Structure formats: structure tokens, C-alpha cells
Amino acid sequence: MSASSSTVAGQRPRAHALDPRAPGLSLRQALLIFTRATSARIISGLLVIALAVRIAVGGFSVWDLVVAATIVAVHPFTEWVIHVGVLHWRPRRLGRFVLDTDLAHKHRLHHVSPHEPEYWYTPMRGALIGFAISALIIWMVSPNVELWLTFLATIFAVGLVYEWTHYLCHTSYRPRGRLYRRLWRLHRLHHFKNEHYWMGVTMHLADWVLGTLPSPRAVPTSPTCRDLLGRDGLR
Numbered sequence: 550m551s552a553s554s555s556t557v558a559g560q561r562p563r564a565h566a567l568d569p570r571a572p573g574l575s576l577r578q579a580l581l582i583f584t585r586a587t588s589a590r591i592i593s594g595l596l597v598i599a600l601a602v603r604i605a606v607g608g609f610s611v612w613d614l615v616v617a618a619t620i621v622a623v624h625p626f627t628e629w630v631i632h633v634g635v636l637h638w639r640p641r642r643l644g645r646f647v648l649d650t651d652l653a654h655k656h657r658l659h660h661v662s663p664h665e666p667e668y669w670y671t672p673m674r675g676a677l678i679g680f681a682i683s684a685l686i687i688w689m690v691s692p693n694v695e696l697w698l699t700f701l702a703t704i705f706a707v708g709l710v711y712e713w714t715h716y717l718c719h720t721s722y723r724p725r726g727r728l729y730r731r732l733w734r735l736h737r738l739h740h741f742k743n744e745h746y747w748m749g750v751t752m753h754l755a756d757w758v759l760g761t762l763p764s765p766r767a768v769p770t771s772p773t774c775r776d777l778l779g780r781d782g783l784r
Contacts, residue, residue, distance in 0.1 A: 572721055600702050606694065617699060625751075639778065660775055741774055748761050
């Protein structure tokens with residue numbers, strides 16, 4: 550073996566060559582793979598732009614903290630509602646037409662193949678529409694542009710945390726910290742125990758309040774964890 554081939558063989562694999570499902574994945578390797586995901590790049594880019602514009606505009610006040618804190622406090626419930634009402638949406642038949650969404654369709658595929666990286670990331674078309682609608686609504690009720698920009702920066706930050714947490718829960722990386730270990734365990738219960746519970750990803754306050762955070766021993770294993778439509782199919 551030549552010296553050059555030995556050097557190449559001894560190099561650590563580049564991020565794009567790594568499989569996030571491979572045993573022994575480190576947190577650093579998981580992060581490098583994540584930074585190459587389209588959704589991570591788009592949300593990160595939006596966050597940087599929103600922060601840069603917010604800083605450039607200036608005029609910070611205590612209300613910026615109030616806006617950011619409110620979004621974080623409400624986020625567990627927003628996450629729960631989106632998961633239950635949007636991602637677990639069941640297609641409806643309306644005459645000859647079937648009403649379905651790309652987000653729900655991709656999420657059903659995610660439950661069918663929870664180990665497939667393609668479905669770990671948020672479909673950006675639906676996410677961007679959601680961001681745009683939220684931004685428009687807040688623009689209409691916001692007292693000034695400063696707080697509107699704070700709102701945007703915060704929802705992009707929260708969105709990035711969600712994207713990272715959900716991605717990491719599906720990689721082969723094994724959690725070490727107590728908080729992440731709990732998130733990892735509860736999300737796996739949602740996929741492999743019962744899809745009607747543990748709807749949160751980054752936080753489980755809404756699950757606790759709304760009754761979807763039971764003891765795993767008290768919940769039967771669902772036969773439709775991997776097939777959200779089950780035998781009922783369309784409504």
C-alpha cells in the first residue's frame with residue numbers, strides 16, 4: 550500500500566459520505582450531516598437574515614423578550630396541534646376528489662419507514678407556506694416592525710431546534726444527557742409503541758396537559774404505528 554493510499558484510508562469520512570444510521574455515529578458527525586440537509590440550510594438562512602435585519606433595525610425593548618418568551622411558551626401546544634391536526638391528517642374524499650396535503654402524505658411515509666433519512670426532515674414547501682401565513686398574520690396585528698422581526702427570528706430559531714431534535718432522534722446517535730434521552734425515548738414510543746401519544750418532539754408540556762403523555766405500560770401497542778391510515782383508509 551502506498552503512502553498516499555494509506556493517508557486516504559486513514560482519513561475520517563466526509564460528512565456527506567456518512568450514513569446517519571450507521572452504528573457509532575458521533576454528535577459531531579450527526580451535526581455535519583445535518584448542516585447539509587436542505588431544510589436545515591433554509592431555516593438557518595432565514596434565521597440569520599431575520600436576526601441581521603432585526604439587529605440593524607434596532608429599537609430593542611422589554612417587549613422583544615415578551616414576544617420571544619411567549620412563542621417559546623406556546624410552542625409545545627403549537628407543535629402538538631401541528632402534529633395531530635396537520636401531520637396526522639387523514640385524507641378526505643369529496644366526491645371524485647381526495648383532499649390531502651403534502652405534509653401529511655410525507656409524514657405517513659415517515660411512519661412507514663421511520664429509519665429512512667429522506668423523511669426525517671420537514672418538507673420545505675409546506676413549512677414555508679406555514680411560515681409565510683404566520684408572518685402575514687403577525688404583521689397585521691404587530692404594533693411595529695421591530696416586534697414583527699423579533700417574532701420571525703424566534704419562530705425560525707424554534708423551527709431549527711425542532712428540525713435538529715427530530716433529525717437527531719432518528720439517527721443512530723445515542724443520547725447521553727438526561728433531557729435528550731427522554732425526548733429520544735418518547736419519540737421512539739410514538740413511532741414504535743402507539744402513534745396516538747407522545748406527540749411532542751422538542752417539549753412534552755402539551756402532551757402532559759392534553760393527556761397524551763401516559764406511562765408506556767398503560768398503553769397498548771398500536772397495530773397502525775407504521776400505517777397511519779390503517780384499514781379505514783380514506784374518510
